[in-house]
Amino acid sequence: MRLSQYFLPILKENPKEAEIVSHRLMLRAGMIRQQSAGIYSWLPLGKRVLDKVNDIIRQEQNRAGAHEILMPTIQSADLWNESGRYDDYGKEMLRINDRQDRPMLYGPTNEEMVTDIFRSYVRSYKELPLNLYHIQTKFRDEIRPRFGTMRSREFIMKDAYSFDLNKEDAEFAYYKMFTAYLRTFDRLGLRAIPMRADTGPIGGDLSHEFIILADTGESEVFCHKKFLGFDIPEEDVDFSDRAKMKAIFDEWTEYYAATSEMHDEAAFGAIDASEQVSDRGIEVGHIFYFGTKYSAKMGAKVMGPDGREHEVHMGSYGIGPTRLVPAIIEASHDDNGIIWPESVAPFDVGIINMKVGDETCDEASMKIYSELQKAGLDVLIDDRDERAGGKFATADLIGVPEQIVVGPRGMKTGEVEVKNRKSGERESLTLEAAINKLTAG
């Protein structure tokens, strides 16, 4: 992408409404634009990151055996009357009437709808297990939206729903999602710690929140230091291996970890003081097993091997991509801007042409640009007719992981400077060496 032709409305000054660093940087880097309280547009740079986050989530959900669907944002109140939640949900649910004056709502979650899909088609235990998910916009009319897309009213959520014949199978489904979540957050460059959670209005008795530690987190969290060193399940982990899934779950839930709502001071105090971690955290995922809560009310039943009908056991599994993006920034930035993990960086490489209009610089920049693109990299070339300082600042702000500086000084010896955003290391290389270095990975 040529920056001169891109839409990247960066801000030099800090927007006054942005209190936390991720919100400030997302606005400054031209990733998002607030349209209303808790409602945001995603601009090109932000959209690129969001798409990469979603892709990783999608890959890991699929790997764990879930199937992607897409349910609508607008739902009929009828389904919610079946579950009883139309009355229970309260003002957080945006209620609207269509032109026939039928009560509708903008979905805050999709248990009812997915249960309706399930009961319409699935009759036999032989079709289980089943896990359906979608990545869709939700609306929850939060009392107080804040922190940019970290807590917005309109947001995108990946929500998966598992259906099983009995509790044992449902727990297996839960462990699979648990494992998929560990892998997902790891690939996003985050260390997420599963903590026992309150099940809240969704109900149920097995639930974990995935929390990442960050000073600007919303809630206080407490856990054992061991979590920081646990290994993440490998890419080839066998999701059909019940014993393995259970083992992973057990390993990751053996030690103390709780948010302030679930905190047990005595249990935490029993941990050696040097092993205690007490910090603030951001909730980036939440998983629940809630048994037959919805299947019972909505008649989602399958025939079992015993020739009798069974209400299916369900679980739901949420990740908030529009919250993950700021969470990643909270976890990874410096005074100059964002430091993206490579897996979600909007561009892999930034080329800084320091003297646009200078024939040698222009040619060298374009050569690198086309070679790297040929190698399949996402490249952003700063070909604006601007001072170098502004270009460096822009590259650092938007956090491109590798920067190639093409300037008249280096061109005298045919060299460019390759700089790593995260480490700050720089080295001068010939054109070919620079291209080779960046295409090698």
Place this chain on the structure above:
RNA sequence: CGGAGCGUAGCGCAGCCCGGUAGCGCACUACACUGGGGGUGUAGGGGUCGUGGGUUCGAAUCCCGCCGCUCCGACCA
């Protein structure tokens, strides 16, 4: 929803107390000079002062209503 505050050019702000026809920095446009970490000069463009009403010869400024937004608290992916 309770408490606090803000709304003046794209962004950040001054002007309001004490009424007299709107200003600063950045950004933007043109040209020139520049070019290794947000440059310099010259010349420009851009504002229903959130909105409706009231007071007044005259309102960004005073009064009343409404709308929007932010921050603190209780709730949430």
